[in-house]
Amino acid sequence: MAHPANLTAFVTEPDQSYLRIAIVRFSALGDVVMVSAAVRALQRSLPAAQITWITSPPAYALLKGMEGVQFEVMEKPRSLADYLAFYRAFRHRPFDVVLAMQANLRINLLYPALHAPIKIGFDRIRAREGQWLFCNRRIPYNDSHLVDSFLSFIETLTGDPAAATWDLPVDNIDMDWAREQLAALPKPWVALHPYASKVERNWKPERYAAVVGEAVARWGCGVLLTGGNAPAEISQCEQLSRLAPANVLNLCGQTTPKQLAALLSQVDVLVAPDTGSVHIARAMGTPVVGLYAVASPQLTGPYRQLEYCVDRYPQAVEKYLGKDVRQLPWNTRVHHADAMSLIEVADVMRQLEKILGQPG
Structure with a gap:
């Protein structure tokens, strides 16, 4: 399916069922909790989207059971073999949007493996260690709480205001x-x-x-x-x-x-x-x-x-x-x-x- 050039039009078309959104956030646990608020906002704004969250085992231990999210669980890469395995795993996994919610060199080198026409990263001030090289959209800069920065990814994607709620999957x-x-x-x-x-x-x-x-x-x-x-x-x-x-x-x-x-x-x-x-x-x-x-x-x-x-x-x-x-x-x-x-x-x-x- 052809994708509109305009980002807002991309997510406001009547049929959202094809929207495949990958979220990248491995750690730390506090950051993962803050990102989960943004994921809940994304689900409210785009309830039919298919969300894949790429994260680490410690984070998944808290997030397991989060409804409406498919998790890909792996350790952060430490060797060339780890990167090759990641690239192989996602070689035939197309996405429509990547939300690059982590910015450091070890994670930035994973983004080329995720095939999507839209990759949203941090603004140039917060896009540490060259993240901006691997993304074609940016959230706006704002001197705000980290939760707000993660919510800004959702607002940049959807054009709608995003508010924080958690509903962590604790049974x-x-x-x-x-x-x-x-x-x-x-x-x-x-x-x-x-x-x-x-x-x-x-x-x-x-x-x-x-x-x-x-x-x-x-x-x-x-x-x-x-x-x-x-x-x-x-x-x-x-x-x-x-x-x-x-x-x-x-x-x-x-x-x-x-x-x-x-x-x-x-x-x-x-x-x-x-x-x-x-x-x-x-x-x-x-x-x-x-x-x-x-x-x-x-x-x-x-x-x-x-x-x-x-x-x-x-x-x-x-x-x-x-x-x-x-x-x-x-x-x-x-x-x-x-x-x-x-x-x-x-x-x-x-x-x-x-x-x-x-x-x-």
């Missing part, structure tokens, strides 16, 4: 499991996910310990510890769990992505630095006390629910970069080991009080 088995885990903990339930994959985003362990102690003393709350299986992460959670054994449940390194989402849907609040659990909790409707100093929560915080975040990014920019935050590009990070130290225990406790109320 009753995972929800029942989460309730069973939490049943013995006293309420309210406070989740801590204290470790980010990038060390510069991590808050001081002794300050997390102080939060646990003060939260248990003030509210008699149950504290859920979550995280991955990195040795440093597990060690930190083990140390925190010893502070109040009757009040702390340590599930660090013991959950699947779906189980984590189920747990975060049940708790009253999550305290976490800039990491994927923030976006999972946001998707599940749970308030987040996000800890931000390396990057702005306006860029990577819980989408449109920033009222409980502790934002020390402006102070970090001034102190460690010697600049005014209003004069910086959208994606500036404060790569300094002491940036997160600007967040005090009292900052976190004030935000928890807004959610949990005054101690009885």
Whole structure:
């Protein structure tokens, strides 16, 4: 079938059944959650489109069961053999549109393997490591939250406004499991996910310990510890769990992505630095006390629910970069080991009080 030259006409023809749309986003888990909001917007705008999402096994562990989406699951390429296998896999798989939602060299080299007349990538400012060479359409530049940048792909394709909803595919088995885990903990339930994959985003362990102690003393709350299986992460959670054994449940390194989402849907609040659990909790409707100093929560915080975040990014920019935050590009990070130290225990406790109320 011949395709219209005009992009809007391309997606507004009466028969949309032939529209084959490939989405490329492998990782990280928080980014995948944000992209899932754009996929839901795409489904609302083009309900008859055939959507293929190319992603990695860790992401699929959360996304499995997402209705109306075919997944192609593979590891990110690391060798020439991996690239050759990818090119062979898609050699006879034509698409009408590719949404190139990841921009780094390892992924950019995959885009020529995906045969489509329209390939939409990031704007020239955000099209890192030459992504613009492999795409023939771009989303407009906007200094906005990452969720909005992913929604912009849908708006560029369809010409319609796109709004974020998630509806992550977490089933009753995972929800029942989460309730069973939490049943013995006293309420309210406070989740801590204290470790980010990038060390510069991590808050001081002794300050997390102080939060646990003060939260248990003030509210008699149950504290859920979550995280991955990195040795440093597990060690930190083990140390925190010893502070109040009757009040702390340590599930660090013991959950699947779906189980984590189920747990975060049940708790009253999550305290976490800039990491994927923030976006999972946001998707599940749970308030987040996000800890931000390396990057702005306006860029990577819980989408449109920033009222409980502790934002020390402006102070970090001034102190460690010697600049005014209003004069910086959208994606500036404060790569300094002491940036997160600007967040005090009292900052976190004030935000928890807004959610949990005054101690009885």
